[in-house]
Amino acid sequence: MPSIPSSILNLMDNYLPAQFQALGDRTRFAVVERLLNGPASVSELAKPHDMALPAFTKHLGVLERSGLITSTKAGRVRTCAINPKAFTDIEQWFLDRRAHWDSRLNRLAQHLSETDGD
Amino acid sequence: MPSIPSSILNLMDNYLPAQFQALGDRTRFAVVERLLNGPASVSELAKPHDMALPAFTKHLGVLERSGLITSTKAGRVRTCAINPKAFTDIEQWFLDRRAHWDSRLNRLAQHLSETDGD
DNA sequence: AAATAACTTAACCAATCAGCTAAGTTTCTG
DNA sequence: CAGAAACTTAGCTGATTGGTTAAGTTATTT
Numbered sequence: 001m002p003s004i005p006s007s008i009l010n011l012m013d014n015y016l017p018a019q020f021q022a023l024g025d026r027t028r029f030a031v032v033e034r035l036l037n038g039p040a041s042v043s044e045l046a047k048p049h050d051m052a053l054p055a056f057t058k059h060l061g062v063l064e065r066s067g068l069i070t071s072t073k074a075g076r077v078r079t080c081a082i083n084p085k086a087f088t089d090i091e092q093w094f095l096d097r098r099a100h101w102d103s104r105l106n107r108l109a110q111h112l113s114e115t116d117g118d
Numbered sequence: 119m120p121s122i123p124s125s126i127l128n129l130m131d132n133y134l135p136a137q138f139q140a141l142g143d144r145t146r147f148a149v150v151e152r153l154l155n156g157p158a159s160v161s162e163l164a165k166p167h168d169m170a171l172p173a174f175t176k177h178l179g180v181l182e183r184s185g186l187i188t189s190t191k192a193g194r195v196r197t198c199a200i201n202p203k204a205f206t207d208i209e210q211w212f213l214d215r216r217a218h219w220d221s222r223l224n225r226l227a228q229h230l231s232e233t234d235g236d
Numbered sequence: 237a238a239a240t241a242a243c244t245t246a247a248c249c250a251a252t253c254a255g256c257t258a259a260g261t262t263t264c265t266g
Numbered sequence: 267c268a269g270a271a272a273c274t275t276a277g278c279t280g281a282t283t284g285g286t287t288a289a290g291t292t293a294t295t296t
Contacts, residue, residue, distance in 0.1 A: 021142025
C-alpha cells in the first residue's frame with residue numbers, strides 16, 4: 001500500500017512549537033486576542049502598538065505562517081482573521097495531554113492503594 | 119522582610135506569552151512531552167537530545183522560569199516535573215477564548231437571521 | 237582518599253529576532 | 267490626474283537565543 005511520503009506529511013502536519021512560538025510574543029499575543037473579537041485590517045490591528053508598520057507586519061507574517069491567522073487583500077486593504085482550526089488543534093493537544101496525565105495519576109494512585117498493606 | 123507586592127506577582131504569574139515562548143522550541147516541547155509521563159532527572163531528560171549538557175540545562179531553565187516545570191535537587195541529582203497548574207492555566211485561556219469566540223459567532227448568526235427578511 | 241557522576245558556571249560565538257528608516261507599489265478619493 | 271491611504275520591500279542594527287568548550291562544584295562509589 002503506497003502512502004504519502006513523510007516529507008509531505010511533515011509539511012501538512014501542524015507543528016505546534018511554531019504556533020507556540022508565534023504566541024510567545026506580547027505583540028502577537030495581543031493581536032490574536034484582538035482578532036478573537038472579529039476580523040480587522042492591518043492598520044486597525046497596528047494602531048494600539050507603538051511601532052512602525054513594517055515591524056508590525058512582520059509579526060502578522062509570523063502569525064500567518066504559523067497558521068494561527070489568515071488574511072486576504074481586497075483593494076489596498078488586507079484583512080486578517082483567526083484560523084479557528086489552528087486553535088482547535090492546540091486545544092486538542094492540551095486535552096489529549098491532560099487525559100494522558102490524568103490516567104497516569106490514576107494508575108499511580110491505583111498502584112499505591114494496591115501495595116498499601118505490603 | 120520586604121516581599122514582592124502581590125500586584126506584581128499577579129502580573130508575573132501566569133504570563134502566557136512566556137509560557138508559549140517556552141513551548142515554542144522543539145527541544146523544550148519534547149522535554150515537556152516527556153515529563154508528562156512522569157518526573158525525570160536532568161541527564162535522563164538530556165539523553166535523547168544531541169547537544170552538550172550546558173545547552174540543555176539552559177532549556178530546562180527557560181521551562182522552569184516560565185513556570186511550566188519545577189525541579190528539586192537531591193544529592194547530585196536534579197529531578198524535574200511538570201507543574202500541572204501552569205497547564206491548567208493555559209488550557210483555561212483556550213477554553214475562555216473558545217467560549218468568547220463561540221458566543222460571538224452565535225450573536226452574529228442571531229443577527230443575520232433577524233435581519234434575514236429585510 | 238581517589239575517581240567518577242551529575243550537574244553548574246563562565247565565556248564565547250553565530251544565527252535569529254524585533255525593531256528602525258527610506259523608498260516603492262497599488263488602489264482609492266477629490 | 268494628483269495626492270493620499272494602505273500597505274510592501276529592502277536594507278540596516280542591537281538584543282536575544284541556542285549552541286559551543288573549558289573548568290568548577292558537590293555527592294556518591296570503590
